[in-house]
Amino acid sequence: MAIIGKPNVGKSTLLNAILNEEKAIVSEIPGTTRDAIEDTIVIGGYSFRFIDTAGLRASEDVIETIGIERTWEKIGEASIILYVFDATEQSFEDVTIAISELKKPNEGNPFNLVLIGNKADKLKKLPKGFKEFVEYETIFVSGKRKENIHLIAEHLVEVVRKSKTSDGTIVSNTRHYDSLKHAHESIVTIRQGLQDGVSPDLLTVDIHRALYHLGEITGVITTDEILGAIFSRFCVGK
Ligand SMILES: Nc1nc2c(ncn2[C@@H]2O[C@H](COP(=O)(O)OP(=O)(O)OP(=O)(O)O)[C@@H](O)[C@H]2O)c(=O)[nH]1
Ligand SMILES: [Mg+2]
Numbered sequence: 001m002a003i004i005g006k007p008n009v010g011k012s013t014l015l016n017a018i019l020n021e022e023k024a025i026v027s028e029i030p031g032t033t034r035d036a037i038e039d040t041i042v043i044g045g046y047s048f049r050f051i052d053t054a055g056l057r058a059s060e061d062v063i064e065t066i067g068i069e070r071t072w073e074k075i076g077e078a079s080i081i082l083y084v085f086d087a088t089e090q091s092f093e094d095v096t097i098a099i100s101e102l103k104k105p106n107e108g109n110p111f112n113l114v115l116i117g118n119k120a121d122k123l124k125k126l127p128k129g130f131k132e133f134v135e136y137e138t139i140f141v142s143g144k145r146k147e148n149i150h151l152i153a154e155h156l157v158e159v160v161r162k163s164k165t166s167d168g169t170i171v172s173n174t175r176h177y178d179s180l181k182h183a184h185e186s187i188v189t190i191r192q193g194l195q196d197g198v199s200p201d202l203l204t205v206d207i208h209r210a211l212y213h214l215g216e217i218t219g220v221i222t223t224d225e226i227l228g229a230i231f232s233r234f235c236v237g238k
Contacts, residue, residue, distance in 0.1 A: 001048055001049065001050045001051065001078060001079070001080050001081075001082055001156065002051050002053060002071075002074040002075055002077070002078035002080075002081050002082065003015055003050060003051060003052050003053060003082045003084060004053050004056060004071055004074070004075060004081060004082070004083055004084070004102075005055060005056065005083055005084035005085055005116075006055050006056055006057060006085070006086070006090075006098075007030035007031050007032075007054075007055030007056075007057050008028070008029075008030040008032075008055065008086070009055070009084045009085055009086040009090075009118055009119075010084060010086065010118040010119060010143045010144070011033065011052050011053065011055065011084050012024035012025065012026045012032065012033050012037070012052050013026050013118070013143035013144055014052075014082075014084055014116065014118060014141070014143040014149075015037065015039075015050055015052040016143070017141075017143045017144075017146045017149045018041070018050055018149060018152065018153070019039050019041060019050065021039075023037060023039055023052075024037045024052045030055060030057070031054070031055060031057075031059065031061065031064050033052055033053065033054050033055065033067070034054050034063055034064055034066075034067035035054070035067055035070065036051050036052065036053050036054070036067075036070050036071070036074055037051070037052045038050060038051040038052070043153045043156065043157055044153070044154075044157035044160075046156075046157060046160050048156060051074050051078070053067075053070065053071035053074050054067030054068050054070065054071050055068075055071075056068060056071060072105070075102065075105075076105070078112075079112060080112040080113075080114060080156065080159060081102070081111070081112065081113045081114070082114050082116050082152070083095075083098070083099065083102065083113055083114070083115050083116065084116045084118050085098070085115065085116070085117060085118065086118060086119050087117035087118060087119055087120050087122075087123055087126075087127055087140060088119050088122045088123060091127060091128075091129070092127060092128060092129025092130055092133070093129070095115065095130075099113065099115075099136070112159065112163075113136050114136065114137050114138075114139065114152070114155060114156075114159075115130075115136050115137065115138040115139070116138075116139055116140075116141060116152065117130065117138060117139070117140040117141070118140075118141055118142070118143050119142060119143075119144070120140040120141055120142050120147070120148070121142035121144065121145050121147065123140075126140060137155055139151045139152055139155060175216075176217050179213045179214070179216040179217050180213070180217070182209070182213040183209075183210045183211075183213035183214050186206045186207075186209040186210035186213065187206075187210050189206045190203055190206045190207060190210065193206065
């Protein structure tokens, strides 16, 4: 779960409220968080890793800029993005513009986004536009007062329940899903081949294919090394 948003909207406050621990430094100075801070907690029987990130803005500061690049990396890796906004400052229009900016580099991929309107303790009434907004779930909270944090937890559990695969893993990236599907198809063929006594030379083709597809996800394709290890373990000739 990547917690992202503009500087000073209360991302670190929210992380601390979710973890119930003063994990991240909170201050009124925009740009406080520069490095990603993360921790894992179990909610409703599922393990969630929350990552607090550097606030997104154009910065002249070299270190903050590196932090913001990391935020973009985390956005790419996250299963679910919690986009935090300051409900007292950012209008519905501001938030919808920010979302379309976020979606640009992820075009074509499913985008699991939850909007968190923070600092709701300072609001007399909820800002316009959000109530009718159906595209993304919007939850208003006060990180500082720890109000409505349970709504985030409940929503996340529901998302996972709905989207989980049979072993409880969420694969929300379609590219990863395709790679895993292809790797799985090859593995099924390999297993069948082993049962049928197919020659190892022929099995190698499918082993290569499975590793290739897994490598598409991990970025590591060291087929010969891994094949060597497999063959030595299973005592089959190359
Ligand atoms: N009233 C109110 N103030 C809040 C709330 N959440 C955070 N704040 C205040 O907003 C300021 C910024 O909070 P942070 O949690 O550091 O914000 P951030 O988004 O992590 O900021 P950066 O790390 O700079 O990107 C602090 O002064 C907090 O006390 C809230 O729910 N209500
Ligand atoms: Mg912060």
